Amino acid sequence: MKLIPTKRTLKRWAIGLGIVLGLLLLVNAVMAWRTEARFRELVAAVRAEGDPASIAELAPPPIPVDENAAALIDKLSPRLDEFDKEYAEFYNTDLGMQLDNLAPGELLTDEQAAAMRAILDRYPDLEQQIHDAMAAPHYASTADFSLAFNPFLEAQLERMQKLRTFARFVNWRVQTLLAEGKHQEAVDWSLSLLEFSALVKGEPAIVSYLVTIAIRNIAFQDLHQALLTGPTDAATHARVDEVLKRLENETNLEKVLRTERALSITASIDQGWNQAPPVLGNMLGWPIKQFFLPPIELYDEIIPLANVPYPKARKEFEAGGTVAVPTGRGVLADLLVPSLEAAMRSSARDVALIRSLRVLNALQLAGEDAQGLADINLPAEATTDPFTGKPLIVKKTDQGWLVYSVGEDLKDDGGKFDLAEDNGFGPTQGEPEGELN
Template sequence: MNNNEKIPKKRRRLRITHILIILLVAGFCFFVYYRLSLKSKLQARIDAIAAAGYPVTCAELDKWYSIPENVENAAYTIIDAFSCYKKWDKDKSKPLPVVGRAELPACTEPLNKEMKSLITQYIADNNEALELLHAGAAIEYCRYPVDLSAGFESKLPSLSEIRRGVFLLKLEAVLHAENGDGESALRSAISSFGIAHSLANEPCIVPQLVRIACQSFAVTTIEYCVNRVVPDDEQLVEFIECVQNAERNSDISCAFVGERCMGLAFFRAPESVNPDLINGIPFRPVLELFKAAGLVDADAIIYFDIMDEYIQSIQLPLHKRQDAVRAINAKLQSTSKIHILLHSLMPALSRITIMDLRNIAQWRTARTALAIERYRLAAGKLPDTLADIVPAYLDAVPTDPFDGNELRYKKLEPGFVVYSIGEDMSDDGGKERRPRGTKEESPNWDVTFIVAR
């Protein structure tokens, strides 16, 4: 092969080398542009959150979760109540309702002697704790001593103790109602709302779920009391005001704000979070690779967009929220599984929204039923329709938070039921939800408040 033949081959190799270098440089430039673009988009979202007055660091979140200065804090009184709680061992508490395995009889049926005796003893053992619970429930402001600057590793309030306090108050209400002491039963029922409300401003999902569960339980306490004793008009008004305040002061958006802030802390340094706290997080070397490739920032952008949609959904009319959050959840589920961090971190916000709607439905059915009881006290009979109690006992018939129509009302024999159609959007005629795990459990039920007398 002569020199003239070698020259074109060298030129071809050189040309290929140049092309490869150009491609590598172009690829590198594109990657740098891509990473800078992601950083810019992410920072724009963070800046928008801060501009709206919301916290963007866990330290800011800890300060954001606050109560006015120089006011009494209910948290310390409630915590003192927990320290006085006398817990029975498993075998001893098993025959107790609410805190044990036994079921309360139907709300129109009396307690048997053995159950009443056990409840009486249990309440007596916990008298000091109950007095502190009543005192704490009456205090307007509450901020539990938690340090949210630790992000997902923050130690939350003793939620099991708060639930136990609400259970204890229900047992006290049951005993007072059984003894015909309507005034004391009223106090216990209202205090159970107060203890549940102590979690109202907690900026985390789990405490808000516990609050919703406790407030739902408090409504059933009122329902039990109204069936066991006949409250006078003044007591009914107090019940109504309690339920109205619960709805007025309920706002789950604080939980979304807190979760978003903790999510931001996670995306800033995912490798620093204890992997035991969040299921599905890859090992640290994989996280470092994700971070270098821009996948962490990409997941963060999607996360903040979805969180923003959830927060906006809370501003919608009640009856539009369920469809909105289900659409957001469907969008999340359709997101590629390559976004591992997104799917690992994103909480079930659609579920908490629907649970909150169910809670609102309970409050509204309770308020309407209590207004009907006021009408019955005055007129000596039940109203034929809910229009009969407007405007004397209600400014207007409350709407069903699930479909936007008026709540349903039906006379029973004896008594009546006020109900919402619930999340399945099916009118089941005021069918009461049966306890889970029982033979009577059914997938079809309404959100009810029943007075069976």
């Protein structure tokens, strides 16, 4: 028995191995081509809808600097940093810690107001610049849209932190104005910040959208306090209603999701396509690239949900829903779903607060004889809880009106806002108030 194969046998083995390798290379080439073709089809379909398919395509048309709130904010960035440092230092003092413990609607003590005013008085230039920025007619993001995904996201987070500081300055200005009894000025500053938050929708991506909601929440808290702590004439109530109505109408979660998809496509190219030399990447990189296709496809399922009532959209994220985790589309798609669902939840909460404050404003205008929703002049859609599709809960207490949504747990906790069990607004001291910033 021969243990060493003959030359003829070796030749056959070599031919067989060559055929197998040839078939593997052919299969690899087909899979690489299919992956590339599918990616190009997805990107082309996005652009065919008129949507951006890369970070670069998110860049807005240029606007004159003096008309662009974003450009005006860039100019005051150093002063915002200086204020932010003093702001943080203040909250490490006894007065600052006491400020965090004020009861809902409670005005600053004289000592707190004096300390905060002393800091604000060091920034008269910043106050005027903030006022000018909020009065600007346009907002075109000044982000560097030529950056790759990770650097862009890092830079965007830093830019959005400036907007948080911007809103904190306004919040302090409102609180000190209320302490001084300058009620109408406090209302005006609060409404200006709300209108500004609507302009900031020009910033792309979900992370920017969530910061916009945080800014808005600060303005909601200030406006709510201003409405409760001073006399408000009919003209002011009308202006409040107009701003809140416009704010809800201009909220566009669908657009936010479409800009987020553009970031996802750029991330796919940066992390999938650009991680290997072109030849090697094109031939052997397709298994990695395939991981990035399902998340892009997932947006086709999720974007339409932005325009569906939240109770119905929510079901699609639950077990058995079209976008429930596991999605069956791979790990990256499963990781994407929670952030998109959180954006929808935040949007619903934002709408709940807008509507609750709008109802509270209308009840105040209606006067002492008002008993509930039937006594105010608002359309049904403006008084609907976005989490349930039912009317907002309205209660008249000894301290004042309590108006709220049951929130995402769908449970009426009696107007308990501390941990966001319910979402809305209550009277000054004596009822729990929401943590809005």
